[in-house]
Amino acid sequence: MRIVLLGPPGAGKGTQARRLAESTGMNHLSTGDMLRGEVASGTELGLLAKSYMDRGDLVPDSNIISMIQIHIGDPAGVLLDGFPRTVVQAEALDEALKQAGTPIDKVVHMSVDTDELIRRLSSRALCTDCQTPYNLESSPPAVPGKCDRCGGAVVVRDDDKPEAVSNRMNVYRQLTEPVLHYYRSRGDVVEIDAIGTPDEVFAKLSQSIGAGNSGRPSN
Ligand code: AMP
Secondary structure, three states: EEEEOOOOOOHHHHHHHHHHHHEEEEEEEHHHHHHHHHHHHHHHHHHHHHHHHHHHHOOOHHHHHHHOOOOOOOOOOEEEEEOOHHHHHHHHHHHHHHHHHOOOOEEEEEEHHHHHHHHHHHHHEEOOOOOEEEEOEEOEEEOOOOOOOEEEEOOOOOOHHHHHHHHHHHHHHHHHHHHHHHHEEEOOEEEEEEOOOHHHHHHHHHHHHOOOOOOOOOO
């Protein structure tokens, strides 16, 4: 299966994609996680990406497309989280999938109203080692600042700080909403209301891709 998860920053794409990947065995491809890995390793791409990411701007399409292309044909299936974010990326994805002979099965749009997004982003934190997300209000790590899963440091992302958040929202409206229109014009989009507890949203997401509440596809 090839699934694209679309939605604004703070919609819960990472949390849900991680969970769905665990229950289905699909490969979770998060361009944000990949880029944070490049930044942490100090690679050329990481050095370039960091300045864009800290401001909440998008990293250039050419860098993103070459970074993700080799993973797209994974026979285990892929769950795309945070990609495509521009129409140019969506067209490149179509082309790569056409060549791999594996079209997109579902595009899922997770919608959340802006006030709720800002509330979520202002309390969000992330493990710097394994990227597990936390909400410091509703689901903090058991030991403050320490990841429950791997013991790594749990910190607020630089791009979840207020100035970067408002830029990310604008970037989403200007560059990523057109991707939603691109897929809607083909009738490919399943809408889910991503308000609720992570369990409730996971149930809606699983149902929307025909995977039942366990997240495992029924066929
Ligand atoms: P995310 O973790 O998905 O919120 O991504 C964090 C940041 O990484 C974004 O604000 C962008 O700066 C960059 N990024 C992630 N995915 C992409 C993409 N598909 N295209 C361009 N930049 C991206």
